[in-house]
Amino acid sequence: MKLISARLTLAGVLFAVAVSACVVAPTAGYDPVVAYEAPPPVRFEVVGVAPAPGYFWVNGAWFWESSRYAWHPGYWQAARLPLGGPQLAPGG
Numbered sequence: 667m668k669l670i671s672a673r674l675t676l677a678g679v680l681f682a683v684a685v686s687a688c689v690v691a692p693t694a695g696y697d698p699v700v701a702y703e704a705p706p707p708v709r710f711e712v713v714g715v716a717p718a719p720g721y722f723w724v725n726g727a728w729f730w731e732s733s734r735y736a737w738h739p740g741y742w743q744a745a746r747l748p749l750g751g752p753q754l755a756p757g758g
Contacts, residue, residue, distance in 0.1 A: 701730045711740045720745045 705728035713723050726740040 699730055705735050709737060717742055
């Protein structure tokens with residue numbers, strides 16, 4: 667019984683050492699981006715009417731691109747189903 671317990675302990679320690687040796691490194695070519703200035707104020711966009719039922723508006727935003735801020739305008743996005751498919755209400 668002691669031999670099995672010692673083997674399980676040793677296996678657990680070896681597994682812990684092997685797992686703790688895993689290193690997650692960024693992919694090659696990854697350079698962190700640091701912006702030293704705040705983005706410009708948010709632009710006012712006219713939203714208008716949705717192109718079809720079930721669409722929602724995604725606001726525009728400033729993104730840091732090539733050492734400067736670039737505005738990406740808002741757009742209409744079709745609603746997506748949840749990953750598990752349509753969900754029924756409880757009791758429905």
